[in-house]
Amino acid sequence: MEYSITKQEYDRIRTLLYDESGISLGESKQSLVVSRLTKRLRDLQLDNFTAYYAYVMEDASGEEFTRMLDLLSTNKTDFFREPKHFEFLRERILPGCEQDKRIRIWSSACSTGEEPYTIAMTLYEAVPNAAQWSFEILASDISTRVLAHAARGLYTEDRVREMPPEVVKRHFLQGRGDSAGLVKVKPHLAACIKFRRMNLMDERFPIKAPLDVVFCRNVMIYFDRPTQERLVNKFFHHLKPGGYLFIGHSESLQWVSHPFKTVAPTIYWKEA
Known part of the structure; x- marks a missing residue:
């Protein structure tokens, strides 16, 4: 038919x-x-x-x-997608958290989980003794289906093929027997991520502690300008002074009224 x-x-x-x-x-x-x-x-x-x-x-x-x-909607995502954001996180943001050894990050449209797991891997790879740190990653999406996939942390081997083999070995378990061809996120990564269903259209977000970083990448392309403006200003409210917002490389806040300072294309800063 x-x-x-x-x-x-x-x-x-x-x-x-x-x-x-x-x-x-x-x-x-x-x-x-x-x-x-x-x-x-x-x-x-x-x-x-x-x-x-x-x-x-x-x-x-x-x-x-x-x-x-x-x-x-499109849930296409990859591990280490748009790598400059993760380089910036490692080189510019994380050193500023050295004294407290705590960082709070929100992956606000996490889809099937590749983004929050990449954030966690970036943090673990960047510090000499991760056990001394508190890595707190909130990963949210409006879709319960993609959140369930993300929380399982289970992927086909081809999803990690572009990653350095030593990084895959440190952070993923290799499937055997019936699970051959699959990899699973190791417990140390899963432990620092909290998955939660959230709708970016909600008037208030259930986030109490101020955030160091918000990732909102490749989702605002679906929103009209008034919706983008409301959302970006809500992100500003939840970031601590000196916090950062990352958006997707296909996105721009050029025509959106917001209080952020532009650091680089797709990277915005809440003045300290």
Whole structure:
């Protein structure tokens, strides 16, 4: 069965997505919605997008909305993606935390976990005695599905193929037998990361202690300018003086009103 979407159906889905997640689809993404949701409609044996919208709205658990969100957004990520941020963390930020030996970092759109695990690896690789430090990483996402994947810390070997073998050996367990071809994050990395479902559209975030760094990379491209502005200013509030915000290399705050100082493209600083 071939599906098509009416303007009314598209507008309903687009509005729901924007209201619940901040993702702004624009007015001309009908073909994307049809192509990415067609298989789901077939699996549910639904005749049209009106029926699917009703199905999403009637699901009190919110699981179908999460599934729709996953299908319509991109969860593509890699270990050590955009490596300059991790170099900056290691060379510029971590030395400033030497006295207290404590650093608090929020990976605010962590997807399947590669980003927070990379942060943890960067910290462990950068200090001579990690046992003397307190590494606290909050990793959040709106999708319970990708969070479950992230919390398992289980990946196919090809996901770590570009990493130096000695780094993989230090931080991952090699699968054997039925788990051959898989790697699992070692407990020392998992122990410093707390995974939590959070919606960046929420008015308040359940974060009490001030943060040293916020990673929000490759998610604001989905948001319109007012949403970006509100979010960036909320990040500013949660950072301690001297804290940093990292955004994705495809993103810019050039047209967004915010109180940060620009340190480098995609790196912003809350003045001390």
